[in-house]
Amino acid sequence: MKSNYALHEILEVHEIAAFKTVCMTKSKTMQALVTDPELMQILQQDATLSQQQLQELGGVLSKVTQ
Numbered sequence: 001m002k003s004n005y006a007l008h009e010i011l012e013v014h015e016i017a018a019f020k021t022v023c024m025t026k027s028k029t030m031q032a033l034v035t036d037p038e039l040m041q042i043l044q045q046d047a048t049l050s051q052q053q054l055q056e057l058g059g060v061l062s063k064v065t066q
Contacts, residue, residue: 003064010064017057024050 003010027047034040 005064010061013057013060017054017061020050020054020057024054 005013024047027043027050031040031043031047034043
């Protein structure tokens with residue numbers, strides 16, 4: 001199957017995935033340092049959302065064949 005994405009689009013998806021990975025890592029790391037329950041909940045939600053978004057981006061990238 002030929003990809004319907006241009007090379008620059010594929011690279012942009014890779015960049016977004018890398019950024020979301022950093023965001024998720026930071027949120028999970030900061031949870032160990034936070035004492036405020038509301039901030040803890042925000043960080044947990046962010047980590048969960050980032051993980052879902054990374055799965056979606058992985059689905060897009062899995063459709064790309066080179």
